[in-house]
Amino acid sequence: MILFEALTAQHDLSRFHSGNSRLDTYLRQEALKEQSGDLARVFIAIDTEEDPQRPVGYIALKTTGVFVSSLPLPIPSDTFLNPAEIAYLARDVTWRGKGLGEILLLEAMDRIERLSPEIGLPGIFLTATKEGATLYERLFFQRIDPDEMDYYLPMVAVREILQGFGAR
Numbered sequence: 001m002i003l004f005e006a007l008t009a010q011h012d013l014s015r016f017h018s019g020n021s022r023l024d025t026y027l028r029q030e031a032l033k034e035q036s037g038d039l040a041r042v043f044i045a046i047d048t049e050e051d052p053q054r055p056v057g058y059i060a061l062k063t064t065g066v067f068v069s070s071l072p073l074p075i076p077s078d079t080f081l082n083p084a085e086i087a088y089l090a091r092d093v094t095w096r097g098k099g100l101g102e103i104l105l106l107e108a109m110d111r112i113e114r115l116s117p118e119i120g121l122p123g124i125f126l127t128a129t130k131e132g133a134t135l136y137e138r139l140f141f142q143r144i145d146p147d148e149m150d151y152y153l154p155m156v157a158v159r160e161i162l163q164g165f166g167a168r
Contacts (some may be wrong), residue, residue, distance in 0.1 A: 001049060002056070002100070004107055007031055007042040012053045018090040020129060026088050027058055034060070040087060043111070045104060057091035057100050059108040064125050066152075083152070084112040086126040101135050106165055109139075113158050123154040 013028045027042075034040040045057035064085040067078070086108045091100040112124055128136050128149045137143070139161055141151035153161075 001047070002045050002103055003048050003052075004043045004045055007035060007044050007058070010053060011044055011055055012051070013055065016055045016058075017093050019093045019096075020090065020131070023088060023090040023129075026060070027055070027090070031058070031060060031088075042088075043107070045091075045100065045107070055092070056095050057104045058088065059086060059104050059111075060088035061085070061108060061111060062087045063121075066125060081122050083123045083125045084115070084121045086112075086124060089126075089132065101132070102139070105135060105139060106162070109153075109158050110162055113155065113162055116155050116158075121155060123152055124158060126151050 009032060016024065016027060018024055031040070031042040035042050040060045040062045042058060042060045044055040045059075046052050046054065047056050050056075062085045063082055065080060065082050067080055069078070086105070089101070089104050089108060091104060109124065112121060115121065124141075126136065126141070128151055130149070133143075133149060133151075136151050139153075140157055141153045144150040144152055
């Protein structure tokens with residue numbers, strides 16, 4: 001069973017390997033610093049049937065700022081929005097092909113959606129890796145620019161997707 005909990009110094013990050021050195025370095029060297037500085041919230045996925053201190057995946061959530069001109073939205077292009085950002089999302093290579101990427105993404109979307117009514121988040125922004133792009137597109141994230149790997153999903157679509165998966 002997959003359980004999510006906030007990242008702490010007690011998690012054994014040395015055994016996490018996503019296959020992407022940037023994602024692994026963030027988790028091992030930057031995530032706790034960003035969390036303690038209120039720059040991000042990092043949630044670790046653990047398999048409760050294995051080692052509860054060893055992460056099998058993680059998500060890092062932040063806020064960001066983007067001009068509407070770069071988003072596919074029907075509002076004035078000079079509007080500046082502050083969507084939530086899925087800054088990092090990674091699963092251990094031992095979990096490749098087991099559906100954990102989708103579980104991580106739905107967990108991130110659910111956490112963001114639950115916060116949205118309190119602070120007014122218009123949607124979710126993220127920058128994908130080439131490996132992750134298929135997952136985001138499957139869950140209806142819209143690519144903003146064909147030359148970049150930036151994606152956006154309006155909050156109304158987040159709610160519809162979560163309802164479809166029974167999360168709400």
